Amino acid sequence: MSANEFSDRVRGPRMDLTTALSNDDDVLVVGLVAADDDGESDPSLLLVEDFLDDDAAEGIARALRAVGATGGTGEVTRIPAPESLPVDAVLSVGVGAASRLDDPDTVRQAAGTALRALDGSARVVTTLSAAGIGPAAEGAYLGAYRFDEMRSAKSRSTKQPPATVLLAVAAANKGTKNKQARADLDRAVIVAESVAMARDFVNTPPNVLSPAEFADRARILGSAAGLSVEILDDAELEKAGYGGIIGVGKGSSRKPRLVRLTHEAKGAQQRVALVGKGITFDTGGISIKPAAGMENMTSDMGGAAAVIAAAVAAARLDVPVTVTATVPMAENMPSATAQRPGDVLTQYGGTTVEVLNTDAEGRLVLADAIVRALEDEPDYLIDTATLTGAQMVALGTRTPGVLGTDDFRDRVATISQEVGENGWPMPMPSELRSDLDSRVADIANVTNHRWGGMLSAAVFLREFVSDDVQWAHIDVAGPAFNTGSPWGYTAKGGTGVPVRTIVAVLEDIAGTD
Incomplete structure (x- = not known):
């Protein structure tokens, strides 16, 4: 897709910043932290306490353990959502060891991995933003990137990323914190759109992108x-x-x-x-x-x-x-x-x-x-x-x-x-x-x-x-x-x-x- 089409498709995080789940959301994306090396702890959900009550969080964690999710870096696991949540499914993405959370790229990679796995979903809300709204936005945008300018309409229809991605922000983040979150989000959107622009240039075939056209x-x-x-x-x-x-x-x-x-x-x-x-x-x-x-x-x-x-x-x-x-x-x-x-x-x-x-x-x-x-x-x-x-x-x-x-x-x-x-x-x-x-x-x-x-x-x-x-x-x-x-x-x-x-x-x- 062109850079402009990409921007139009995934402008959702910028316009639809939300603190709550909606009945229209198809998939909830959560981070899953791997167990400690000593094996004394189980994999744990990443920073969901501001968004999920204890019962819902425990239900998700229990279901993930039952299907063998480990929280290893890049691991993606999809499960049915607990009945108390107004979403169709929960998708966990592994972020690796807790020590890696100091690196913003851990969040970028997790968000990107999740969005690559969600072709065909209408709306996605993620709590990965609790670990960094800027990295989560960048990763989600870039994970949702598709270049389909050269595809036929039939082929293009099979490669559609989510139409809307919502980044959850805790209700407590008001005033100065919310302004900073908005600024971080706006910057991330611009940077991600610019990366997508460069990707579009590189992916455009050379019979189309002559020096004059470039x-x-x-x-x-x-x-x-x-x-x-x-x-x-x-x-x-x-x-x-x-x-x-x-x-x-x-x-x-x-x-x-x-x-x-x-x-x-x-x-x-x-x-x-x-x-x-x-x-x-x-x-x-x-x-x-x-x-x-x-x-x-x-x-x-x-x-x-x-x-x-x-x-x-x-x-x-x-x-x-x-x-x-x-x-x-x-x-x-x-x-x-x-x-x-x-x-x-x-x-x-x-x-x-x-x-x-x-x-x-x-x-x-x-x-x-x-x-x-x-x-x-x-x-x-x-x-x-x-x-x-x-x-x-x-x-x-x-x-x-x-x-x-x-x-x-x-x-x-x-x-x-x-x-x-x-x-x-x-x-x-x-x-x-x-x-x-x-x-x-x-x-x-x-x-x-x-x-x-x-x-x-x-x-x-x-x-x-x-x-x-x-x-x-x-x-x-x-x-x-x-x-x-x-x-x-x-x-x-x-x-x-x-x-x-x-x-x-x-x-x-x-x-x-």
Whole structure:
């Protein structure tokens, strides 16, 4: 479904905040905490005392024990509701050990897991919100996410998530507490909608999402959020000297674009530049990829999707920093006009690059965009990309690699872990720079060996980053696209990583600088 359809479907938590169950509710979702390791306690319901009387709570707990529910992380158990409750069924979702409840992502994952299990339900009310209304809302929204834009009406009808999701809030939470809950909920809705926007971009097939179409959709969404928008077409890019973007895109009949989206905050003291790789499909070019798995290269614009969505979120949240997203978009195809291994490109700003491998194209478009972004004299620069297979070799498919200037790299990685996207700081060893020396140009786009590929890609990008800016590079080659089974609030396909990290970093900059 489109981002707008997604928003319309699951806007319920924002509009229908409730403190009571209704006769119209189909399913009550509760958390189930696992027994202690010593085995001296049974699994227990999570924070239901403000919503259920003792008899109803005990009836649910007893029924769950009878069917063997353990409260293990991600375990889903559905039982008939006690007669005293005006719902058809109760669904418990395991949250694991009680010690995990200090992590808000535990609630997000539980809410997402529950919503993935509830296709076909009309209305759902959950008490998971008692452990954190923001995480519960985010998890529920993202668990309810479906991309069905390409499905026929018949197929689409079998994949419908609940029409309304109600987040229970204790009646005692009035006044200041209720205002804070409302603020947390509103923020969570905006962030989740932005993640869904990025997922929609990534999941849109490449025959539909050409660079021109991608740019047009970014323009529409950015303008609707109040962002100023600038788009350069291929003729303008060539005239201005964007050699990396032109070089990568010249093999395709669908020409490249550069999109700039700006959130100009009143009185902002800090400027943040965002850059995201927007390769709408990556065959590898002349250095063509193997056929197996190439269909997943529809995700190679995941970085661009994330920074567009984060810029939209910054505007909607009115984050008091000025944010500009610079987004290069191209399609990397083999043809008679494609760049060749051995070509030398002149990047925007004048640096020359010997192209040893046309499948290392992301760093070429990023380099152009980074130099342009730095002309705005930002205090911080965050770039993100599905850049290297080496990221997955080093960190797996769920852990982004974060590189850059030491202090800001660590700050971004810490925030990423706090929001549940789990970025991990990585080094840029100085000895890797000499491996990028070129025979004929200022620098080569790859090393002559396969070791430390994620690190050497960042070393390449560092050549285009000025020393006076705090910089973080987030490699999301695996985390941006889930090729496995859904889990928690993460769907199969586009995940929206690292939208939540970027938004939280922007808020952190606004709050501390």
